[in-house]
Amino acid sequence: MEFMTTAEIREKYLSYFEGKGCKRMPSSSLIPDDPSLLLTSAGMVQFKPYFLQQKQLEEPYVGTTTVQKCVRTNDIDIIGTTGRHLSFFEMLGNFSFGRYFKKEMCAWAYDFSVNVLGLPAERLYFTVFEDDDETIEIWKDLGVPEEHISRLGEDDNFWRAGPTGPCGPCSEIYFDQGPEFGCGSPDCAPGCDCDRFLEYWNCVFTQYDGQEDGTLLPLPKKNIDTGMGLERMAAIMQGVQSNYDTDVLRSLVGVGERLSGKAYGDDPEADLALRIIADHSRAVTFMIADGILPSNEGRGYVLRRLLRRAIMKAHLIGIEGPFLNEYVDEIVRLMGDVYPEIVENRELERKLILSEEDRFGATLRQGQSFLEEALANLEGDVLAGEEAFTLHDTYGFPVEVTREIAEARGVTVDMEGFERSMAAQRERARAAGAKDAEAAWSTYGGVYADLLKELGPTRFVGYEATSAEARVAALVRDGERVESLAAGETGEVVLDVTPFYAEMGGEVGDTGLMDNGEGHVYVLDTKAPEKGLTVHSVRCEDAPLAVGDAVVARVDAQRRAAIERNHTATHILHAALRQVLGEHVKQAGSYVGPDRLRFDFTHFEALTPEQIAEVERVANLRIMEAVPTTIYETSLDEARADGVTALFGEKYGETVRVVAAGEFSRELCGGCHVGNTAEIGFAKITSESSVGANLRRIEAVTSYGALAYVNKVEAELKDAATALRVAPFDVAERAAANVKALKELQQKGKRAQGAIGGDAVAGLLAQVQEASAGYPVIIARTEVSDGGQMRNLWDVVRSRMERPGALVAAAVAGGKPVLMAAGSDEAVAAGFNAGAVIKAMGPAIQGGGGGKPSMAQAGGKNAEGIDDALQIARDLIL
Ligand code: SER
Numbered sequence: 001m002e003f004m005t006t007a008e009i010r011e012k013y014l015s016y017f018e019g020k021g022c023k024r025m026p027s028s029s030l031i032p033d034d035p036s037l038l039l040t041s042a043g044m045v046q047f048k049p050y051f052l053q054q055k056q057l058e059e060p061y062v063g064t065t066t067v068q069k070c071v072r073t074n075d076i077d078i079i080g081t082t083g084r085h086l087s088f089f090e091m092l093g094n095f096s097f098g099r100y101f102k103k104e105m106c107a108w109a110y111d112f113s114v115n116v117l118g119l120p121a122e123r124l125y126f127t128v129f130e131d132d133d134e135t136i137e138i139w140k141d142l143g144v145p146e147e148h149i150s151r152l153g154e155d156d157n158f159w160r161a162g163p164t165g166p167c168g169p170c171s172e173i174y175f176d177q178g179p180e181f182g183c184g185s186p187d188c189a190p191g192c193d194c195d196r197f198l199e200y201w202n203c204v205f206t207q208y209d210g211q212e213d214g215t216l217l218p219l220p221k222k223n224i225d226t227g228m229g230l231e232r233m234a235a236i237m238q239g240v241q242s243n244y245d246t247d248v249l250r251s252l253v254g255v256g257e258r259l260s261g262k263a264y265g266d267d268p269e270a271d272l273a274l275r276i277i278a279d280h281s282r283a284v285t286f287m288i289a290d291g292i293l294p295s296n297e298g299r300g301y302v303l304r305r306l307l308r309r310a311i312m313k314a315h316l317i318g319i320e321g322p323f324l325n326e327y328v329d330e331i332v333r334l335m336g337d338v339y340p341e342i343v344e345n346r347e348l349e350r351k352l353i354l355s356e357e358d359r360f361g362a363t364l365r366q367g368q369s370f371l372e373e374a375l376a377n378l379e380g381d382v383l384a385g386e387e388a389f390t391l392h393d394t395y396g397f398p399v400e401v402t403r404e405i406a407e408a409r410g411v412t413v414d415m416e417g418f419e420r421s422m423a424a425q426r427e428r429a430r431a432a433g434a435k436d437a438e439a440a441w442s443t444y445g446g447v448y449a450d451l452l453k454e455l456g457p458t459r460f461v462g463y464e465a466t467s468a469e470a471r472v473a474a475l476v477r478d479g480e481r482v483e484s485l486a487a488g489e490t491g492e493v494v495l496d497v498t499p500f501y502a503e504m505g506g507e508v509g510d511t512g513l514m515d516n517g518e519g520h521v522y523v524l525d526t527k528a529p530e531k532g533l534t535v536h537s538v539r540c541e542d543a544p545l546a547v548g549d550a551v552v553a554r555v556d557a558q559r560r561a562a563i564e565r566n567h568t569a570t571h572i573l574h575a576a577l578r579q580v581l582g583e584h585v586k587q588a589g590s591y592v593g594p595d596r597l598r599f600d601f602t603h604f605e606a607l608t609p610e611q612i613a614e615v616e617r618v619a620n621l622r623i624m625e626a627v628p629t630t631i632y633e634t635s636l637d638e639a640r641a642d643g644v645t646a647l648f649g650e651k652y653g654e655t656v657r658v659v660a661a662g663e664f665s666r667e668l669c670g671g672c673h674v675g676n677t678a679e680i681g682f683a684k685i686t687s688e689s690s691v692g693a694n695l696r697r698i699e700a701v702t703s704y705g706a707l708a709y710v711n712k713v714e715a716e717l718k719d720a721a722t723a724l725r726v727a728p729f730d731v732a733e734r735a736a737a738n739v740k741a742l743k744e745l746q747q748k749g750k751r752a753q754g755a756i757g758g759d760a761v762a763g764l765l766a767q768v769q770e771a772s773a774g775y776p777v778i779i780a781r782t783e784v785s786d787g788g789q790m791r792n793l794w795d796v797v798r799s800r801m802e803r804p805g806a807l808v809a810a811a812v813a814g815g816k817p818v819l820m821a822a823g824s825d826e827a828v829a830a831g832f833n834a835g836a837v838i839k840a841m842g843p844a845i846q847g848g849g850g851g852k853p854s855m856a857q858a859g860g861k862n863a864e865g866i867d868d869a870l871q872i873a874r875d876l877i878l
Contacts, residue, residue, distance in 0.1 A: 014067060048166060053097075072087065125189075566705075628676045787857055
């Protein structure tokens with residue numbers, strides 16, 4: 001056998017099947033267009049609609065061929081312990097949707113193996129599904145000796161992507177690595193768990209559509225789905241026994257050797273870590289490039305787990321500090337030409353990984369202290385399995401690390417308990433997954449899928465016009481097809497042609513009217529429940545609507561124009577954000593409505609006010625340049641080559657629509673846009689916030705919306721100015737001064753209150769009475785240390801009285817009687833006169849004093865006379 005690089009095998013495979021009439025298609029994203037799957041795990045995933053005859057492959061192709069990036073983590077714990085299992089791998093495949101079948105497939109697989117790769121025929125073994133005599137005959141006819149063919153059961157030779165969907169019996173091809181790699185058992189044969197027989201090619205005869213109840217419905221046509229593990233084939237062609245010794249993965253192991261100073265092959269523990277990091281780093285890089293962000297659920301959790309496992313392993317072999325980007329650089333160098341997305345998203349990969357490394361550093365420290373505490377509180381010398389599980393689940397501590405640390409202290413871990421907790425979690429995850437799968441396939445059924453099949457896609461003319469003549473092709477009411485809707489009824493309408501844009505890509509659906517000559521039908525919303533099928537939600541106003549009716553369909557053009565302004569503004573803001581913040585900014589979601597827009601993007605910290613101002617400045621600069629927008633169709637490859645921004649994690653067909661506003665913003669987009677950026681008028685960012693780890697959101701308004709926003713801000717400012725009695729632009733200064741003054745006052749009040757004591761104040765406040773002149777008044781004895789405190793007392797009491805009133809207080813301070821009377825403006829206006837009251841009270845304490853109507857004090861010699869003095873006041877006032 002001739003040595004071949006991974007790149008050579010990949011290319012030979014794809015061109016071989018191209019030569020057989022298969023169309024070479026790109027790998028699909030790791031985020032499957034199929035809600036029944038978390039991640040793309042096989043080459044056939046993107047072809048499910050073809051197997052189900054929902055999509056047709058164009059003539060004259062006989063099938064397709066791809067190299068598909070795949071992630072599988074069901075056996076994550078085995079990864080690294082064998083040379084065969086990987087979380088990320090490339091799968092070579094060819095697929096037929098009813099055009100070629102077993103006979104051709106087997107002949108080509110044999111020919112490719114023996115004549116193109118040069119594998120010795122005597123080292124090839126074949127398995128077939130237990131009752132598949134036909135395939136046995138086909139292999140025999142190709143010259144395979146009978147003793148190299150064996151039958152295996154459902155577990156090995158019946159392939160399914162999930163609990164339901166396209167599936168079928170399969171035939172697998174194995175390469176005999178030699179008896180020296182075997183287990184030595186007399187039963188050792190293809191299918192055995194040992195390393196001797198390496199399965200490298202799975203040929204599935206996809207004939208069934210598995211139903212939820214387990215029945216297998218025959219598919220309309222007989223299909224082929226094959227998958228060859230590229231890394232496994234590279235190992236064979238490079239004469240090595242492990243994937244990690246092949247060109248690409250060995251280079252990555254080399255990165256770890258360099259960073260850790262450990263030589264691969266010296267120490268089994270370090271080797272395991274080097275393999276795991278080499279494997280996981282590829283999965284991480286490709287997942288981020290396809291738009292997956294680390295999180296605590298779904299595929300984001302898979303990503304986080306892989307990242308953390310890699311970091312943990314690196315920690316174990318002495319790699320300190322952020323290191324994963326060294327791997328990413330090497331992956332980009334090795335694989336960037338085949339998968340340009342990992343190059344395009346390099347900045348995002350770098351920043352996300354750094355941020356996760358940082359975050360996990362903190363988690364790791366927390367986990368370590370959790371473990372320390374658990375060990376310190378331990379009674380006996382066995383750590384409970386649940387504790388190890390918590391460490392694994394919450395802190396991302398692999399159990400072997402927990403064991404290692406525990407064992408160093410003479411403590412063992414209850415592994416059975418740990419496994420029990422793990423199994424319970426797996427069960428929970430499985431149950432959740434099954435539910436997802438259920439939801440997924442049910443979307444393929446239903447009335448809309450039937451309508452799409454029957455009527456084909458709706459012709460959309462709404463880019464050019466906001467009204468069109470159309471015919472009612474179908475009506476639906478409460479999920480059932482009907483022939484007509486009566487006046488006053490609501491339902492859904494499918495037209496043959498429509499100017500109404502169906503909600504998609506963040507842009508809301510159009511609203512408007514249909515007119516059938518007899519009356520009006522209001523279109524309340526427009527959606528596409530099946531891709532390509534436009535469904536209008538309507539209410540018949542004053543006439544019925546029937547299938548076959550000719551209608552004039554008119555979009556609310558003003559509302560649409562507002563949506564268009566916001567949509568083009570979204571693109572311009574996106575480009576401005578990238579310019580100001582960096583290339584790591586990727587769109588993660590958007591909402592484009594008539595009144596406002598929202599844009600979510602990847603970024604790692606809050607924007608500063610200066611950054612927001614700069615984004616706004618750059619965006620408005622482009623708007624005011626009055627650039628005409630251009631919209632054109634091109635191939636996905638060409639658009640990518642031109643550097644057009646493709647949306648993160650989005651699926652595109654081969655022909656794509658580019659929306660450009662000059663050179664500044666070019667995006668793939670199916671939405672509605674203005675003809676010239678000047679129509680946007682003015683864009684204003686109204687808020688910036690966080691919407692999750694590493695995700696920020698801005699909200700903005702444009703044109704009339706921006707005007708309304710600015711007017712509102714101005715009106716608020718004017719109101720504030722009026723309240724503060726200053727000019728609008730002095731509001732900030734005055735408000736700041738007022739806040740300062742208020743703070744001082746509060747502090748003063750607090751000091752006074754502190755000196756007086758809350759009890760004294762409360763005691764006085766409990767004694768409010770009504771003066772005969774109609775204001776509240778307190779006439780009471782109290783406790784103070786001097787005359788100054790008496791005055792402070794009034795400050796506090798007046799601020800706490802429910803209505804403005806007066807206070808007449810008497811106390812003994814330092815053995816001497818003191819009197820104080822004070823009143824609010826209101827009390828004084830009602831006739832209260834502090835000076836007069838004090839004057840009248842003075843003789844009772846053998847003293848005197850006086851003051852103004854609002855405040856007066858007196859001192860005296862006879863402390864015994866206080867009660868008499870107070871009685872005099874009562875007589876005067878009450
Ligand atoms: N779908 C099959 C597999 O993944 C063959 O491509 O093995």
